Amino acid sequence: MIKKILLILFFSLNANAALEVTIAQGKVEPTPIAITQIFGADSDTARYGNTLRQIINNNLTNSGLFYTVNEDLYIQSDNLVEKVPRFEDWKLIKAQFLLSADVSKTDKGIRLRMRLYDVFNAKEIEKLQLTIPDENLIRRVGHTVSDIVYERITGETGYFDTRIVYVSEIGPLDQRVKRLAIMDQDGHLDSHQFLTDGKNLVLTPRFAPNNQIVTYMEYKNNLPRVYIYNLKTGEREIVGDFPGMTFAPRFSPDSQSVVMSFSDPNNAANSEIYLMDLNTRSRLRLTNDSGIDTSPSFSPNGEKIVFNSDRGGSPQLFIMDKNGDNIKRISKGRGVYGNPVWSPRGDLIAFTKLTQGNFHIGVMDTNGNNERVIVRDFSLESPAWSPNGRYLIFHRQKRSNLDGTGGEVTIHFIDITGYNERVIPTPRDGSDPAWSPLL
């Protein structure tokens, strides 16, 4: 919807590259940006402007790649959509980039005009005008504008116009009620929605890379099986309808198949990895070993699968071809590995590792080299990549006590450099987060 609006109305005037933010290994120095008031002539448009400004400001700041220059320092207070900024005023307060916008009402809806300036080179680098047909789309427009700014300045793909599906948790730790829930990537309460009613236990939701479908596991009638949930239609459908437990589902990169574990009663309930074609419903067994094989995750080109197996004694990470050939162990360090997830860029695998009483979330090259720990704590799980492969979300759980206290579990965001960790707020406890593709 928005995409269409953008395609029609989006026009970029300047093809020259802006100053690109240097993203080296390690800590990134955030780029200073000034965001003027988003001007509106009446109370409605002023309110939309405030909301948009807040969303853009939060998104850019939360990325860790920007900081917004304190508004009190601004020398020029004009609407700079039609007027050329006094660049020296913005240079003086060390704003490297400058965003200005205004909102007005037209007979087609709410019109937003935006300008992005490169202050040091004293030129406009992005120009945007779009009409928002419905007030309810304001938040998404805010995310879309954030993506445009982020992409223009960093040269990386944005990730703001995305959602996070996760498991909302409440109740005593031994009878936890878990529901699928979804929200914008910033966790804003207005965007929060429950997808299931909590009657059945649900676990491990994951987005399809190309559409608004989620695969997850549900204990319907106490039978743990893999399902898919179509977010557009609300339809739920079993896909792992096998004569035993199916779990640990993930989509293939083309979203046409689900790779998952099946614990076959005719195979001593030992978990093996299967590939299920969602169109033909034919299934292909990929592993055959007396150890547990689970947590499969495709490479973005669809050629390889990384998975978790205890075939060597303790749980470790392995990769194999998409048909199950050429199985190789890749985890090299000490400890118990799990939860491998291939980066959407293809270059890294995120994982968890339990060693010396703590969980670690880290990344390694796809051959297991250059293992790097990003975060360590008593209990960390479920790393999931941002669609641009720069960030991870995961959950962190506190220790629990015999009296039933503790055990709080929250969703966190972190740059893979290990900097800029923050909590993504959820109305209740949250676990098993997964990121949508760009909407």
Place this chain on the structure above:
Amino acid sequence: MLKKLFMLIVAGFFLASCAATKTEEGGNVDAASTSASSSSGGEITAGTQEDLIVNVGDRVFFEFDSSELTVDAQATLDAQAAWLMQYPDTNITVEGHADERGTREYNLALGDKRAFSVYSYLAQAGIDTNRMEYVSWGKERPDVIGSDETAYSQNRRGVTIVSN
């Protein structure tokens, strides 16, 4: 003898440092104290979950990251098999559980292997598989809340639930 011992514990007699009370019995005591609390002081009906808990033992425990039945576990399951023979109209579901120190998915797999170990032991002991089902709950339903080995050792379990 063992039965009597359980009866005594459940009835609330205090047995100080009884060397015979191993983990297996600890589990039974724990389960009985919660599950049987509703029928305070009443007669235990034969062939019920309560009967299984009090007079046989409804659960077995596993070592860390293992689905192998220990000697103690096998003894409990022998008693469960005898009990199931005695009550042929009884159907059961075996639940497999794991402690919290592992990933959700690996623990689902481990819980299924544990449940299946119990299920297939009972099947080999002569219990008709038509009377039995099994299911893994991974680390989702701990019996004891807590982030220490005391809780973990109680949570790595296979529990036999009378389903009718």
